[in-house]
Amino acid sequence: MELFKIFKKQEKSKNVAKERLKLVLVHDRADLSPRFLDMIKTDIIRVISEYAEIDEEGLDIKLTRMKKDGDLTPISALVANIPLVKINNMDRN
C-alpha cells in the first residue's frame, strides 16, 4: 500500500487550499445559527418523508452564495442535497 502512495500524484496545494476555504466559507456565510439550520433540516425531512424515503445520513443542507442568471449581485442561497432511497407510490386521485 505504501508503494502506491509514491506513485499517486501529489495533490496540488492550491487545490487543498481552495477546498478548505470553500468549506470554511460555507460556515462563515451561514449567518443563521447551527441550531436554526438544524430546525430547517428536521422540517424538510418531515415534509419530504411523506412522499419519499430519504437517506438521512447523506442529507446535506448548507448556505452558499451564488450569482443569479442575469449576472447580478451574488445572493445567499440555501442548497439542499437530499438523496432519495425510494419514492412512495401514492394513490393519486
Add this chain to the structure above:
Amino acid sequence: MENEKKGTAIVITSGKGGVGKTTTSANVGSGLAILGKSVVVVDADIGLRNLDVVLGLENRIVYDIVDVVEKNCRLKQGLIRDKRFDNLYLLPAAQTRDKSAIKPEQMIELINELKEIFDYIIIDCPAGIEQGFQYSIAGADQAIIVTTPEISAVRDADRVIGILEAKGLHNPKLIINRIRPEMVKRGDMMNREDIEDILAIDLLGIVPDDEEIVISTNKGEPAVIERRSLAGNAYMNISRRIIGEEVELLDLDNNGEGKFTKILKLLFSK
C-alpha cells in the same frame, strides 16, 4: 460655488492586515493623479499612520484628520499637497489618538466636503471590522477589496464583502495582490480564477509580488510613478479601469509582456 465637483469616494479595505491596502491607496491615488484627476487620499488608520511615509510626505504633516473633524483647523489646512503632483493631496491620520476619535457621521460629513473639492477620494481603511472599519466605509460610494492568494486573506475578504453588502455598499471590486506566477504555475498558489470563483465579485486588477514595491516604499515613491516594475504597471492599469477605461489584465506568465514584445525580444536578444 463655481468649481463645485461631485467626486467619488472609494474605500480600500480587506479585513486582514498586511495585504497591501496602504500600498494600493498610495499607488491608485498617484495613478489617478497621473491621469489628470484631482485626488485626495485619506489615511483612516488612526493611531497607526502609514500612508504618509509610503507617499514620502511624513515631514510635511502639521494637522491631521482628527484636527479637521474636531474643527481645530480648517479642512484645507489639514490637506497636504503631494511633492510630485499638484492635483494630489493627503489627509493624514492622527498618530496619538485611537479609533474612537471619529464617528461614522463625522466621516460622512468630511467625505461630503471633500467630494466638493476632488474628483476622487481614496480612503485607506484600517485592518479589522471594528470601529475604524465602520467609520471608514461610512462615507464611501464604492469599495475596493484587496486580498492576497492566501486562505486567510480570502476568507477575511469574503467576510468584508458580506458586511459591505449588509451596509448597502454593493458591487465591491477586487484587487488580488502579491501573485507569484511561478507558484501559480506549480499549482502551489491559488490563481485569479480560483479566487474570483470563490468571492464572486468583479475583478479590478491583479498585482504581482514585486521587489520594486519594497524599494519604492523605502524611498517614499509609489511604484506607479516611475513604472519600471510590473507592479507599477499593474497599478496604472487599475487606475485606468477606475476612470472607466478598458485595459487588459497583465499577462503575468510572460512577465507582463505581450506576445509581440516577446518575439521582438527573442529576435534581438542575441
